[in-house]
Amino acid sequence: MIVLGAAxxxxxxxxxxxxxxxxLRAYRGRRIPYRISNETMPESSNLMQLIGMLLIIATGFFVARELxxxxxxxxxxxxxxQFxxxxxxxxxxKAEQHVDDVE
Structure with a gap:
């Protein structure tokens, strides 16, 4: 079970x-707001992050209690x-924007 949990x-x-x-691809050339909401985050990215978090949390609760x-x-x-x-x-x-401002 530990191997399954680690996987x-x-x-x-x-x-x-x-x-x-x-x-990062969605915000290429733009700043990413630190207060990311459902409106500012791509839908597929939001779903992938949620499933990833659930997999990590469910491992300890349901699969391998040792982890x-x-x-x-x-x-x-x-x-x-990620932060x-x-x-x-x-x-x-920001550095790229400053370079553009100088030129």
């Missing part, structure tokens, strides 16, 4: 980051990584 966590993290890639404390840590680290990716994207967009 579910990896699938959840993969879906979470696939959702992030879709969001129960760790799945929440994985979810937290995944969310922090860092958004910050890097927004900083890059």
């Amino acid at each position: 579910m966590i990896l699938a959840g993290v993969g879906l979470f980051f696939a959702s992030t890639v879709l969001l 129960a404390p760790w799945n929440f840590l994985v979810l937290l680290l995944t969310a922090i990584a 860092i990716i958004f910050a890097i994207h927004n900083r890059r967009v």
Whole structure:
């Protein structure tokens, strides 16, 4: 069961980051708002992120109780990584806008 649980966590993290890639593509050249709502997030990205989170959480509750404390840590680290990716994207967009303003 632990192997199945680890596979579910990896699938959840993969879906979470696939959702992030879709969001970055949707906001190419524009800043990503930190207050993302259903209106500002692509629908497929929103669904992928939700399924990824549910896979990560369900692993500890239903599949492998041995992984129960760790799945929440994985979810937290995944969310922090997504926030860092958004910050890097927004900083890059801001730098590109400043270069355009100077020229």
